[in-house]
Amino acid sequence: MLLLAPVAVAAWPSDRSGAPTAAWSAPDASRSQPPVVPLDGTSCAANAAGMAGFTPVAAVDVPARATGRPPAYVFDRTAAVARGFDRVGYCLELNGPAGPQWVWTAMEPFTTDARRLGLPTRAGQIVQQRVNDLEVATNVAGLPTGTGLAGYLEMWPNSYGPRGTGQISGTAPDRYDADDDVQLSRAYGSFQVHLVGGTRPADTSPQTVLAVNGFMSPSGPLALGIGPAPTGNPDWTFAANAGSLTQRRLTVYARPSVLTVTRHPADRQLFPRDAGNGAVVEVAGKFTDPRVTAVQLKVTSGADGWDYSAAASPGGTFSLRHRITAALREYRFELRVLGDGVARRVGRWDGVVAGDVYVIEGQSNAVAAMQHGSAAAEESPYLRSFGSPVVDGTRSAAARSWNYAVGDLTQQPGAVGQWGIRMAHRLSDTYQVPVAVINGAENGRPIGYFQRVDTRPNDLRTNYGRLRQRLTAAGVVRDVRGVLWYQGEADNDNAAAHVAGFTALLRDWRAELGGPDTRYYVFQVRTSPCGDGRAARLREAQRRMGDTLGVTVLSTNGLSGQDGCHFDWEHGYRELGDHAFAVLSRDLYRGPADGVAPPNPRSASFVDPGRTAVVVRLRDEDPLTVQPGVAADFRIEGSGVSVVDVTYRPGGQLVLTLSGPATGATGVSYLGHAGAGPCVVKASGVGLLTFQGLPIAAPD
Template sequence: MRRPAAVVTTLAALCAGLTATVVPVQAAAATGCDAAAAGFTPVLQLDLPERANYLNTTPPYSLDRTAEIGTGFDRVGYCLELNGPDGPQWVWTAMEPFSTDARRIGLPTRPGEIVRQRVGDLDVSSNVPGVTQGAGQTGYLEMWPNQYARTASAQVANASAATFDADDSPTTPLGYGSFQVSQVGATRPSSVPAKPVFAINTFTQSATSLLSLGIGARPTADPDWTFAGNAAQYTQRRLTAYVRKSLVTLTESPQDRQLVPRDATGRATVPIAGRMTDPRVNSVQLTVTSNGETEVYTSASREFRFAPRIKAGLREYTFELKALGRVVARREGIVAGDVYVVQGQSNAEASMYNGAASGEESPYLRSFGSPVSDPSISGADRVWSYATGDVSRQSGSVGQWAIRMGRQLVDKYQVPIALINGAHGGRPISFFQRNDTNPDDITTNYGRLRQRLVAAGVLDHIRGVLWYQGESDSDNAAVHVSGFTSLLQDWRADFGTTPKYYVYQVRTSPCGNSTSTNLREAQRQMGDTLGVTVLSTTGLSGHDGCHYAYAGGYREMGDHTYAVVARDLYGGPSAGVAPPNPRSVTASGSQLTVELRSDDPLTVDEGVAADFRVDGAAVTVTSVAYQPGKLVLQLSGPPTGATTLTYQAHLRAGPWITNATGAGLLTFRLPIS
């Protein structure tokens, strides 16, 4: 399925012609980080040049103690010191570690060295006006050797998709570089503006390009100093990375914002384990808090392990581990809940085409990683995020109908939901197959999704898989059925037979492809032959001929999906939920009777007769009426020689046959008996 062409301005295209003005500067160096860095150990130090070409090389650090430090740290700090037109400037910031490897805390210069995540407990001190100082802030990191686009992931409140700021997107080309720490709101939405703490850019660009860097927000143009080309304005440009040496080493712990799958009791175990590495430590204390409730666990064992149980509900848990009175680890926003996988083409990506679904976002809707096809970017994204519906191929992207479905489950059943979307637009069924010799092959779509599920710890705990694909198979029903049968077998081998598997029947002839009756009838039959649950996409008038608007399209698709999932997995109502599905067709006089598989009342819109076709006879359907358990079709004459009845539905808006939830009649082709 083709997606509309997007115009993305990359950094390489805009760098040409940059010039810098050299400004007389003061000679004194900034030294304000000294007091703020008390208790930390300097690990890396680099006097940044005016121009750098560090791609695929290690920067020439004047201090490098990474081998000595290894993994023995529980906090990371940075000091950037500049001396330029405004005199000596400095900023100090410290945070929970985003990596356990000291070698990864410096400038990222090699493919896959990508950090794009929120961090908690951000401490900031600076002498630059406009930088918000204080402890316990929320930060956002953007560190990579790549070029990047203004496209926002929607993980950061108040970030812009029109400027380079606190929420940009790394792109496949290497060769510009970002090393940025920003202050952001702790929630979404938030009244806190997103703004840079400091930024160092252009360090993997060619040696002809000046570095772009600064403390606080750039007063003009892009706030994160992208394209500033201002390194020559400073006589000092020193970056120092610090760590706080750890008292304990953790071997098991949750991530911030992690969803832990609940068990049959409605609870989940969240292990915290490790060992005391500092000889002064003779005990550790774990405090678990949620909704004003506190549980405290202690251990005097040098190899300790706690296994607290948390409840699945609309409550977040904070885990705080202390040793020698010091917080050595803090994990926030942990929840217990259910996990769903979304997979397929662009109508599974379901990004925004017309109308936003941002109102469906919830702190209790989560995702893990991102459905990016570049293995180096996908492989680096191994963090939990908030689920977002409007953007695609970003951290937390789940699609509009999926986030609507998830929000309905959260609100009705008071349970957090994780949605892991692996969809990729415009791809045939062959694109989604497993490499059986290496199921985790990250160069394959299947392998990228599987790696994410393994890293999230949910591979064996998926409740449902939702599949929307088939348009790119161009009505080749045999190829589609064969490919999906193989895929379903692999899912059941990897995910188990417990999850419910759902298949959307695609719309007629979408997106310039020739998808017609054959493939859609084959999808309808999968409910009988493969044991999946078939979902309808008719009844949705927000269809644009290829994709869907939110109102009248993805929103209602999410509602229909929610109703079926609630029936299957949460004990929800069953009446009027399943899409109308025919069982058989019989002829009598000048009528055809379509026997249905349920007695759910249906609404038949005027004009729907035009969507039916009688094959083998020169007759047309003139009217359609609902009777309990059946549809009665009046014909223009006796159906002499008639062989099959086809319900094709139609593109875009129009008359429908729908049940109480609005789900439309499945398209079909059945023999007339």
């Protein structure tokens, strides 16, 4: 759902292929601006504690009605903090039916560019993330105040819907609140700060701190508020109340930094663990203010704590490092400076962990969106993702934060798919290690769509470029433990095109994604195209990739919760996640191997000279269950006979009884089927791989 009428879509300039158009919120210098007003006479300055060191850098008198143009600024002093700032703040002052109201809120910076601190008005100016150490002071009754609070920002020029990202507990998909869904068009605009629970799930419901909405609408009244709206949407969306307010000023503040931090962890960042089962996290920077005498780094995890310090020197640098353990524990890093008049905390980064990284790619069954049944119970604070799988390059470039992994949603920050979240949860729970999954899949795309453009490998208009940029920005591009590929339905059984495309893609992955120990996995699709359970050339080609390309092939047969293309949660994506977990456990965690590999034929021969039965010899001897009626899915190529019965013989053999002598037979095939039906499965539920034209030798 889009807010208001759609207008121009955020688009790439024709001469750019990588980053989106530069964007900032400060006034356009080419336009006439009001005189600079550097004095701070706000209600916040008069009433709120904790504003020491802050300077007002911009202010806007929010108009009552939108005009389709960005609101003009009263003053712009962003140049005063162009050399750096370590904290940002906002003062919203309103006067209307409830009388004079004000709110002050301050937080860690969400950008290093002072020009992007005001109302977002240009393509790519999207902030959708948690912030730590939120401060709130206000004269509005009922709104919690204090310091050290957890916050969430929703700042963008775009339209948006209520569905949300799943990152914030206590929100609803049918109302506009602290977790909404950014859309493509820039036709409304949101500038919102929310109080949220510090954990996920959280016991407390989110509350809006301040909201300025509708400033990019082509027309109509704006919506503003402090605290949750008393009626309608909690975040004041569509409140259309600006005309009832005689004062509507938003003042932007920043606290100039006294040192430059050049390296630090991000909130909720997962560092790939090394051979020593951990990772080194560095906080480094440069001293810029002569009043600073030292820096201190405090690291905490539960009841444990570590302290580090470095003395300051004029123009000198510092580097403080702490090694974290890959376990189900989070770390907090806090950086403080010492010195007369400057002693304060200048950085805090929460939820830092060490663990393992996986990539999922392909089309809709790699997206693995919720069809029937939810995977929400699989979510965990120790499952992470980075950025967003959103297709639009502008929004993809803006999504540069670590998020909690979610399984049911698509095209949202943190979305990893249902079988992806199941796989990650089982790995994390079994081996007590955090897991990050980066899912770059897109619905309905053929193999050519996923290729690397060699002259523009980071092109955000390409799937490869978006995934590559996400992995690079996350700092994990060379540390991926496994890549899982599920694609082929859109290739319409064109085996040659699929094999050629995947071979090229795999070559590029091996060159720049992961390292020498990275493993690559291919799901054999259930149907290609969707709904066609008879065509098998592409599926046979995928089966052979295990021999020709050095990948591990996984089966999707044996699952009854399939609709001809996609899977339900039960008897579908849940079990696919279990199968992926079992294979990764075997290959990368020294887990059990029995019953893990899908049944895969090695050879076939006639049982008797009369050619009335065929034995298919499998590559392992794990026991199989042959479900009644499965004979209909086998076919004898080059002969008019049919398979009337299938039995399992110990030693890894399937015996096929034929309707008569198979004169002229050239091979045997197992086609499987779309939807529910009988299968050949191991005790783990993994089904026999589809195969086509397996040659039949003469009787032994």
